[in-house]
Amino acid sequence: MKKKLKDLYCQRPHVVIVGAGASRAVMGKSCPTMNEAIEQVGLDRILEGFMLETKSKNLEDIYSELFRRGDECKNARIAMEKKLYEYFSNVQLPSFLTIYDLLILSLTEKDCIVSFNWDSLLIQAYNRVAKITWNRPKILFLHGNVGAGVCKDCMTFGLIQNYCRKCGKPYNAVPLLYPVEQKDYNSDSFIRDQWSVAKYYISKAGKVTIFGYSALSSDKEASEILKAAFSKHDGVHRLDAVEIIERPGFNANEISETWQYFFSLTNYHSDIVDSFYNSYLAQAPRRTLQYQYQQFIRGWWGQPKIHFSKQDTFESVETLLKPLLVNEEQGDYSII
Numbered sequence: 001m002k003k004k005l006k007d008l009y010c011q012r013p014h015v016v017i018v019g020a021g022a023s024r025a026v027m028g029k030s031c032p033t034m035n036e037a038i039e040q041v042g043l044d045r046i047l048e049g050f051m052l053e054t055k056s057k058n059l060e061d062i063y064s065e066l067f068r069r070g071d072e073c074k075n076a077r078i079a080m081e082k083k084l085y086e087y088f089s090n091v092q093l094p095s096f097l098t099i100y101d102l103l104i105l106s107l108t109e110k111d112c113i114v115s116f117n118w119d120s121l122l123i124q125a126y127n128r129v130a131k132i133t134w135n136r137p138k139i140l141f142l143h144g145n146v147g148a149g150v151c152k153d154c155m156t157f158g159l160i161q162n163y164c165r166k167c168g169k170p171y172n173a174v175p176l177l178y179p180v181e182q183k184d185y186n187s188d189s190f191i192r193d194q195w196s197v198a199k200y201y202i203s204k205a206g207k208v209t210i211f212g213y214s215a216l217s218s219d220k221e222a223s224e225i226l227k228a229a230f231s232k233h234d235g236v237h238r239l240d241a242v243e244i245i246e247r248p249g250f251n252a253n254e255i256s257e258t259w260q261y262f263f264s265l266t267n268y269h270s271d272i273v274d275s276f277y278n279s280y281l282a283q284a285p286r287r288t289l290q291y292q293y294q295q296f297i298r299g300w301w302g303q304p305k306i307h308f309s310k311q312d313t314f315e316s317v318e319t320l321l322k323p324l325l326v327n328e329e330q331g332d333y334s335i336i
């Protein structure tokens with residue numbers, strides 16, 4: 001009986017929700033925030049000669065205005081979309097080990113990463129850690145992604161540089177969901193599909209980590225869907241936990257109402273850490289639910305011996321994870 005409870009608990013997905021703050025932590029300034037994008041991506045040149053009503057320099061505010069004003073701003077809006085797409089297509093991971101590589105390696109195939117980012121950094125990390133393991137999490141992109149391609153005829157998705165596995169034609173770019181106040185998550189089949197899988201994972205999650213995603217009130221639509229998904233099964237998350245990874249100096253009072261709601265559903269089993277390295281993901285890689293089970297249900301005060309640190313390299317991490325990977329081959333997911 002005990003064994004069964006443990007299995008049920010530990011086999012549930014760990015869902016990591018990733019926002020712009022995560023790419024920022026990995027890449028520094030080359031992943032601009034909404035406040036920096038206009039200047040950094042060179043969008044200000046497109047806007048020259050326009051009398052904008054908003055005084056804001058924020059991409060979302062400006063894009064929303066262009067969208068609202070319709071035909072008179074259509075060309076500028078399309079030029080802006082093209083420029084953003086190009087910019088994010090060129091954002092590449094450095095050759096050394098990054099937090100995104102560790103994030104992929106910290107999870108297994110039952111888990112899921114849900115990203116709101118346009119850059120393809122997670123896909124790049126996913127592909128390059130294949131030399132360490134094929135047992136990797138699913139990745140979903142809720143605002144589209146420059147690394148993703150789609151074949152609308154066959155409804156297949158894959159890497160943008162690949163060909164449709166059904167008809168053999170090259171994939172087309174997935175449209176990015178640009179920042180308007182009222183987002184429509186049903187307008188595009190790729191994005192709709194990604195959301196429906198994300199909702200499934202979030203409803204079943206035994207642990208949710210939010211990495212650099214504030215879920216501000218400006219994306220009301222997203223907040224409502226996330227909340228509805230997490231509360232789908234009554235009472236199920238009472239022994240689960242929510243963890244937030246935020247920038248150093250983050251004020252806990254800034255936590256959005258969306259995440260407060262997540263906290264309440266888990267009986268306030270909630271944590272805020274200021275670095276990926278202090279998160280469960282780094283402290284108990286590939287065994288996060290097992291670690292949570294030991295702590296919450298068994299009252300264990302120990303710590304896994306295998307954990308990530310800032311000094312890790314591709315070589316050291318491969319050696320470090322080896323014992324876990326060998327056990328996984330036998331279906332053994334115990335903590336080491």
Ligand SMILES: [Zn+2]
Nearest residue numbers: 151154164167
């Ligand atoms: Zn096709």
